[in-house]
Amino acid sequence: MARRTIISGNWKLNLSVAEGVDLANALKDSAAASEAEVVVFPTALSVACVADACTDSAVAVGVQNIYWEDAGAFTGEASAPLAKAAGCSWVLIGHSERRQYFGETDETVNKRLQATLNAGLKPMVCIGETLAEREAGNLEEVLSTQIKGAIGDLSADQLKELVIAYEPVWAIGTGVVATDEQAQDAHAFVRSVVAEVLGAEAADAMRILYGGSVKPDNAAGLLGKPDIDGALVGGASLKQDSFNGIIDAAAAASV
Numbered sequence: 001m002a003r004r005t006i007i008s009g010n011w012k013l014n015l016s017v018a019e020g021v022d023l024a025n026a027l028k029d030s031a032a033a034s035e036a037e038v039v040v041f042p043t044a045l046s047v048a049c050v051a052d053a054c055t056d057s058a059v060a061v062g063v064q065n066i067y068w069e070d071a072g073a074f075t076g077e078a079s080a081p082l083a084k085a086a087g088c089s090w091v092l093i094g095h096s097e098r099r100q101y102f103g104e105t106d107e108t109v110n111k112r113l114q115a116t117l118n119a120g121l122k123p124m125v126c127i128g129e130t131l132a133e134r135e136a137g138n139l140e141e142v143l144s145t146q147i148k149g150a151i152g153d154l155s156a157d158q159l160k161e162l163v164i165a166y167e168p169v170w171a172i173g174t175g176v177v178a179t180d181e182q183a184q185d186a187h188a189f190v191r192s193v194v195a196e197v198l199g200a201e202a203a204d205a206m207r208i209l210y211g212g213s214v215k216p217d218n219a220a221g222l223l224g225k226p227d228i229d230g231a232l233v234g235g236a237s238l239k240q241d242s243f244n245g246i247i248d249a250a251a252a253a254s255v
């Protein structure tokens with residue numbers, strides 16, 4: 001099945017509201033010209049303004065995290081319905097930095113995933129192993145546990161819009177990118193676990209993105225692999241030249 005490529009930018013804790021709006025505006029032309037879906041994840045403080053700037057453009061906007069309750073006495077949190085009202089269509093869930101620094105677990109990933117789906121938003125769930133886990137030979141066990149934990153009791157029908165981002169922790173922000181083959185092998189394994197849990201049809205349709213030191217010069221090689229359906233980009237998504245370069249690389253990889 002043909003799976004539409006997604007090029008997404010995780011801005012993390014970077015860029016002011018004005019800088020985010022400027023960058024989003026600077027991505028519109030290449031996003032419009034691209035076959036790929038383009039998504040940016042600004043800080044929670046910027047999503048409303050960036051989404052407003054992206055109205056009627058080919059740039060979609062998401063939040064980097066949500067809480068699983070819709071509203072209430074939860075100081076400091078933001079919810080899926082509020083993200084939707086602010087103009088978001090995507091939610092990033094379970095990024096390794098949230099797992100590492102903010103106590104995210106497979107159980108809370110599952111709760112956030114359910115809340116995202118309940119609000120009618122599209123979830124992008126991040127998984128990935130640490131270097132120690134890979135070196136200990138635990139890659140498959142770690143990925144399998146994370147996928148099954150995230151999915152929980154949700155059905156293939158509920159998860160039609162689910163996107164998985166495979167991000168080896170050792171490749172995030174380090175400049176050490178997984179080789180095309182390492183990434184392809186991990187993606188094929190992720191797809192096999194999805195097939196086991198949700199069935200072959202769901203696995204065939206599911207988009208699995210690679211993340212970890214993606215740059216304009218390595219993107220085409222990664223995106224050319226059969227099970228790599230896009231990229232989740234951190235550092236290189238913060239500058240219009242490099243992010244546009246990756247959007248262009250998606251077109252080069254698909255010909």
Ligand code: PGA
Binds near residue numbers: 233
């Ligand atoms: P990086 O980050 O591209 O800077 O390695 C990727 C990510 O954390 O999503």
